[in-house]
Amino acid sequence: MIGVRQFNVKGSDVVKPKRILMAKTGLDGHWRGPTIVARALRDAGFEVIMIGMATTAEIVAAAIDEDVDLVGLNIGGHIDVALRAVDAVQSAAPDMPIFAGGTIPPHACKQLEAKGLEVFPPGSMLTDIVDSANRLTGLSTAQ
């Protein structure tokens, strides 16, 4: 199992689980990637809210209502759509970190990284994604 850490129990103190939104931008239809990543994050003790394919406005609304600690974008289709979603989340909730994954070409990865995102293109390890989620939600400070 992936990233089975101390979870939510440190000694006898129950720690509030961190919440992550998982959304798909664009119209690339299959769910395998985000589902596997969601499962790994769930097994690492996160509450993962799946919203599936969503427009920019829907992603922002969900991030706000669900009061998530991190937004995960599965990026399919055109990078411009994803960049708009990133801008919208960052302007509605500047303190909300975002990470992204999917079949993202190198030049698009650079564009996303320039906006402060951690990016996981094909070949990324689930353990690295979980580590990143831990770091971005403040659960760990390891680099």
Add this chain to the structure above:
Amino acid sequence: MSDATSADWGDGFTARRALAKSISAIEAGGPEALEIEQRALQQPAAAHVLGITGPPGAGKSSLISALLPHALDHYGAVAILAVDPSSSLTGGALLGDRVRMDYRHFDQKVFFRSMASRGYQGGIAAATRASVNVLDAAGWPLVIIETLGIGQVELDVMELADRVAVVLNPGWGDSFQANKAGLTEQGDAFVLNKADRPGLENAKILLEQSLQCLPAATPPRVFTTIATDDEGIPELWQSLADLMQEAPKIRQSRRRCEAVREGAKTQLLRDFEAFLASPEAARSESAAPEGAADLLQRFYREQN
């Protein structure tokens, strides 16, 4: 209606985020959670609360998605609290109820919150009641609670909602299942969803026979729906809307009374713990069972 619902998406994120954050604080528990709910109780109760429950995969989320446009027509704004289970091994959860929603109906008049059960056993989360009371105070006229997929007894939603619809499917069970205590005892309406599956007639007859044995003058109705095709949905909504209008006031006061009681209990515990740490308590250091009685006596004397 308060800012939280009337806020324009353009610049209304602040109020909306504050509402979302107060639900997070309730989920985190502790003194702040209690304070938020007690503050909410200062507003008179106004919201209608509809519970949707049933086993996993019965179509609860899809049914809510199909009912939503009707609910919006009727109430103007709708808040949804959708509960899914937390892992008892890791504390993690996959909250998938949004996946079934038709986002065409989503705008600032819909508040949707996914909620992990976080170890609570009653089919909802420990934070659900307080969240309902907060949404009520914030001006949401209808709150829909979707329970996690329940078995036979996780029926806490019956204590919380004004009306509850139980969602089942054809092939759900035989006459013994239909007559077991629990699930078929307390619902206000029963829905056989996925009605295009085989076994519908049989399921309907068995369910209706079981419901006719209830002490109610008129047994709850059984509806058949195919949520994903909108089949049977307008009729179901009409009936639910009527039921909500005539909902007994006792249910509304119950979810508020419960909150008041919990506040009092927490306060009492806090006072008792403070007393235990006081020099007065230290004077009784008996390990015998009578020691406990002595401690309690001293505590009550101090309270008065």
